[in-house]
Amino acid sequence: MTLNEGAIVKEPGTSRQNKTGSWRTFRPIITDKCIGCRICEWYCPDSAIKVVEKDGKKVAVVDYDYCKGCLICLGVCPQKAIGQEKEKR
Amino acid sequence: MEKKEKKGKNVVEVAQAVAEAVKLCEPGVIPVYPITPQTHVSETLAKMEADGDLSGEMIRVESEQSAISACIGAQATGVRAYTATSSQGLALMHEILFIVSGMRLPVVMTVVNRSLSAPLSIWNDQQDSISQRDTGWIQLHVEDGQEAFDTQVQAFKIAQETRLPVMVCLDGFVLSHVYEPVEFLTREQVKKFVPDYKPEVSLNPTKPVSMGTLGTPEYYIQFRKQLQDAIKQSRETITKVNREFASAFGRSYGNGLIETINLKGKKHALISIGSVAGTARKLIEKENIGLIKIKSLRPFPADDIAKACEDLESVGVIEKDISLGGNGAIYDEVKAALYKLEKRPKVSGFIAGIGGRDINLNDMEAVLKKIKSGKEGTEWVM
Amino acid sequence: MIEIRFHGRGGQGAVTAAALLAKAAGYDNKFSQGFPAFGVERRGAPVKAFTRISDDIITIRSQIYKPDYLIILDPSLSGLDEVKEGLKPDTVIIVNGEIDASGFEQKIYSYDATSLALKVLGKDIVNTAMLGMFAKATGLVSLESIQKAIGDIFGGKAGELNMELVKRVYDETGSNEAKEANDKETEG
Numbered sequence: 001m002t003l004n005e006g007a008i009v010k011e012p013g014t015s016r017q018n019k020t021g022s023w024r025t026f027r028p029i030i031t032d033k034c035i036g037c038r039i040c041e042w043y044c045p046d047s048a049i050k051v052v053e054k055d056g057k058k059v060a061v062v063d064y065d066y067c068k069g070c071l072i073c074l075g076v077c078p079q080k081a082i083g084q085e086k087e088k089r
Numbered sequence: 090m091e092k093k094e095k096k097g098k099n100v101v102e103v104a105q106a107v108a109e110a111v112k113l114c115e116p117g118v119i120p121v122y123p124i125t126p127q128t129h130v131s132e133t134l135a136k137m138e139a140d141g142d143l144s145g146e147m148i149r150v151e152s153e154q155s156a157i158s159a160c161i162g163a164q165a166t167g168v169r170a171y172t173a174t175s176s177q178g179l180a181l182m183h184e185i186l187f188i189v190s191g192m193r194l195p196v197v198m199t200v201v202n203r204s205l206s207a208p209l210s211i212w213n214d215q216q217d218s219i220s221q222r223d224t225g226w227i228q229l230h231v232e233d234g235q236e237a238f239d240t241q242v243q244a245f246k247i248a249q250e251t252r253l254p255v256m257v258c259l260d261g262f263v264l265s266h267v268y269e270p271v272e273f274l275t276r277e278q279v280k281k282f283v284p285d286y287k288p289e290v291s292l293n294p295t296k297p298v299s300m301g302t303l304g305t306p307e308y309y310i311q312f313r314k315q316l317q318d319a320i321k322q323s324r325e326t327i328t329k330v331n332r333e334f335a336s337a338f339g340r341s342y343g344n345g346l347i348e349t350i351n352l353k354g355k356k357h358a359l360i361s362i363g364s365v366a367g368t369a370r371k372l373i374e375k376e377n378i379g380l381i382k383i384k385s386l387r388p389f390p391a392d393d394i395a396k397a398c399e400d401l402e403s404v405g406v407i408e409k410d411i412s413l414g415g416n417g418a419i420y421d422e423v424k425a426a427l428y429k430l431e432k433r434p435k436v437s438g439f440i441a442g443i444g445g446r447d448i449n450l451n452d453m454e455a456v457l458k459k460i461k462s463g464k465e466g467t468e469w470v471m
Numbered sequence: 472m473i474e475i476r477f478h479g480r481g482g483q484g485a486v487t488a489a490a491l492l493a494k495a496a497g498y499d500n501k502f503s504q505g506f507p508a509f510g511v512e513r514r515g516a517p518v519k520a521f522t523r524i525s526d527d528i529i530t531i532r533s534q535i536y537k538p539d540y541l542i543i544l545d546p547s548l549s550g551l552d553e554v555k556e557g558l559k560p561d562t563v564i565i566v567n568g569e570i571d572a573s574g575f576e577q578k579i580y581s582y583d584a585t586s587l588a589l590k591v592l593g594k595d596i597v598n599t600a601m602l603g604m605f606a607k608a609t610g611l612v613s614l615e616s617i618q619k620a621i622g623d624i625f626g627g628k629a630g631e632l633n634m635e636l637v638k639r640v641y642d643e644t645g646s647n648e649a650k651e652a653n654d655k656e657t658e659g
Contacts, residue, residue, distance in 0.1 A: 003311055005319075006193035007304055008290050012297035077396060100497030100505075100620075102490065126509075212509060233530070263532050268493040268505035367530035445509065449533040 020046065024069030026084045029061050033081035037065065040073035047072060098270035099256035103234040103259065104129030106271040107173075107199055110241035112137050112144075113279040116197070117168025119147040120159035124178040125211045126261035131173055145169075153178035157185040157196070164194040165300055167291030169245060171196070175261055176203035179217045183224070186254075190225025190316060192301040195255070195286075198226075199241065202363070202409075204259040204444045212445020214263040215363060219386065219418050226318050227255040227323055228387040231281045234271040237264065239340055240384075241375045242274065243330050244281045250330070251323040258386075260364040260409075262445070272337065275371030282337055303339035340463040343382065349397050352379030356402045357461050360394070360423055362386065365407060365442060368453055376457045383419065391426035398427055403435040405460035407470075409442040416467050435463045441470035472525040473611060474535045477543035477601075478554050483515040484598030487624065488542070489520035492602055494620035495612045496524040504529045505557050518546055524611060538562055540609065541577075546570045557563030565604050567597050580608045582644045591636040599633040614641050 004010060036058025041049045048067040051060050060073075060082075074082040101109075108130050111119075121131040137143040145168075150156045153174050160170035174182065179200055183362065189196050200218045204210040222228060227247060231237045237259045246253040259265055274282075290298055304312050324346060331345025342348055350366075351373050352358060358379035359369055366382045373380050375391075381397050381404070383390065398404055399413050404427075406420040415421060420438030427433050442448045452470050475492065479485030486507040493505025501524050508519035521535045537557040541564045548554055549570040558564075562577045567584040584600035602617050618634045625633055 003308070003315055004290075005315065006290075006300055007191065007302045007308075008193075009299040009302050012299075056170055083257055098497035098502070100494040102505055155566050211511065256557070260532075262506075262509035266506055266509065267532075268490040269502070269529070270497055270502060364532050367532045370530040447534050449536060 017036065019064075019065045020068050021048075021065045023060060024064075024067060024087050026068070026069045027064065027087055028062055028067065028071055028073050029083040029085055030062060031081050031083055033061050033079045034077075035079055035081070036060065039076050039078060043072050043076045045070065045072065093238045094457045098274060100268050101234075101268050102129060102266060102268050103237055103271065104265040105133045105200070105430045106234050106238045106261070106273070107241050107257075107265075108133035108137065109273055110238045110279075111171055111197075111199070112142065113274060113276055114169065114171075114197075114242060114283055115144045115220040115280075116171035116245075117145045118148060118159065118163035119143075119145055119171045120156040120163070120170070121172050122156045122178060123172070123237065124153070124203075125415045126203055126213070126265050127173045127178070127199070128197055129265060130201065132362050145171075152261065152288070153386065154182040154185060157182040157189065157198075160196045160198075160424045161185070161189055161192065161194055162292075164189075164435070165192070165292045166292075167286070167288050169197070169249075169286050170194075171198065173199040173201065175201045176205055176211075176217045179221060180205060180449070183221065183433075186221055186224035186226060188301060189254045193252045193316075195245075195252055197241075197244045197248050198254070198256050200256050200258045201261045202258055202263045203436040205272060210444045211261075213263045214445065215258065215260070216254060216410045216443075218258040219408075219410040220412075221256070222418070224388050225252050225253070225320065226387060227251070227320065227327070227385070228258060229255065229265070229327075229385055230258045230383065232364050232366045233264065233341065234267065234269045236342055238271050239334060239338075242279055242283065243334055247323070247326055247330050249283075249286050249324050251319060252288075253319055253323055258363065264364040265400075278338070278397050282334070287364045320388050324383060324385070324390065327385055329390075342384055346385040346388075347397065348381075348382040350380040350382065352381065352397060352435065355379035357457075358398065358401055358404045359457060359460060360404055360406045360419070362408060362419060365409070365448055368448055368450065369407075369457075372450065372453050372457060376454070376461070378457050378461065386419070389426070391423055394423060395430055399430055399432070400433050401434040403437070403460055403463040405437040405439060407439040407441050407456055408449075409440075411440050411443065420467060435465050437465055438467035439470050440467065443471075446471060472523055472527070473539050475522040475524070475540040475542060475605075475656060476502045476538035477520040477522070477542045477544065478533045478548050478551075479520070479598070480548070481512060481516045481518050482569075483518070483544045484596055485518050485544055488544070488598035488601055489522045490582070491599065491617065491620045491624060492522040492524075492605070492612065495602070495616035496522070496649060498616035498619050499613055501526060501612075502529050506656065508534060517551060517553065519553065529571060540565065540605070542605060543567065543570070544597055544601055550607050551575065563609070563650075565601065565608055580604060580644070581641065584640060587643070588636060591639065593633050599637050600640045603637040604644050607641045607644045616636065 163170040335341035489505040496503035543566040584597040602616040
């Protein structure tokens, strides 16, 4: 790696290249009970959850490229709509 | 400098001369927080701004830590940033000083030297700047008003060429509050001497960058080595700028790092930093002793000092600081610099002028006599 | 090199007088230095300030311990030890108003600058007036240069009035008066 003076990263967006989804041991699973309230979206420390519209209904979607599997979403979901599954790799 | 000049001299307060030099270098942003004795610099700049004479913008901040932090943000956007402080103000900046140098931002600051509390003292010594010598800033000390003005102009050039921050240090009151003749440069002269500041990378929303990012153990040490190399290398830039200044305006200060006065053929020398050299100048001739004035504390000109001392029997370092529990900071560094000499002179140290104690001719004469006696060790002049 | 020490009280302008004199000497193409004995600012407290004037560059930065000239802005200070400190037999003393000359063997020039300052400025501020006395008594600096320096530092109405004050003091004082005072002193 070249050492840019001043520890400057000249190209933006380098955190996108770091796909932290590989760190996950448990994956959160959004179930049918999801009402799209967005609480998990706000709480997700990696901004890896987005609520989107699907078939006329708002629903949370996890970006597994970046989700580290911390499962905070599971804890905060008022609908108990998020389950978990062990990662198999 | 010894030459007689033309009709009439421009006698100004040295702090005002410093402000004039800063104005001519056109920093874009000047965040300052008032503290004695620096205030005469920032008050003059504020007056210039109110008169519409300052091209940049001053920011009123709530502390010195904010002042230097604002300098980081401003300089990172690609303009010159300047601030000035003293004493506790500089101490409060300590944490941020490392960030400025680590981010390689060529901020320029004037330190009007003052002692540190407690006991509370507003008077001059150099404990404040000398205790910041490890922060990665170039540190230049000046002897008189003309050198303060000239060095302040040079500082902006040195900073942007080395991509290192520069501290210009002048003794509070003893120098900053003195009215004396200072020849000014014109805006055109300064514009020509200090080219526009055009950094390769700067903060710009259309092309985002990250500055001063995380340095993990595999990289941090390399960044530190890189910074150290840059500061060591800066001696070349400092000497070059000193030469360029001499050819443009006819004034120079030794090689830009140290200045030797009356040293040829002498057996003894006084080593000093800042305005105290002036008081010694007349006496050294009478006492048949040389003078070595350290202008650049960082980078420390160890080789130049060793070379200047190689034929001497004894040297004495007079300084307005104390590394508590150790010695005078410059005394220790001079001793280390002389270690490589085969025939080393005896070295004595003198802690003087602390907390504004006047260094008068009698004190200076006693110091010179002690240096000539070849006695080693540290003494307090009080 | 000529060394001048000013004694005044906080608020009387001794520090400004030292700066003005340095500036004026500069206009006369001399090297100069003007500075205060640095301290915390307290109105009424005894204050010292210094000026050096020379044909050669001035490098010394200590205070002045053996003045060639002593300028006392307030006669009530004349009894203080710090005022008498380091006086030489040939030190010339320039004082605003009457002082008890018995404590001094030196030549004393005195003039009631306060009355004139009250008349001209409407205020008891005599720092510029003292410079008029100094210029007349010593010839070391020209009246024009002092007026120019006053213009630099004060400007406006205050500048004009102070220039007038300096000129009047300069015109009204002379060495004869002072010599007489001194002769009387030696007789008595």
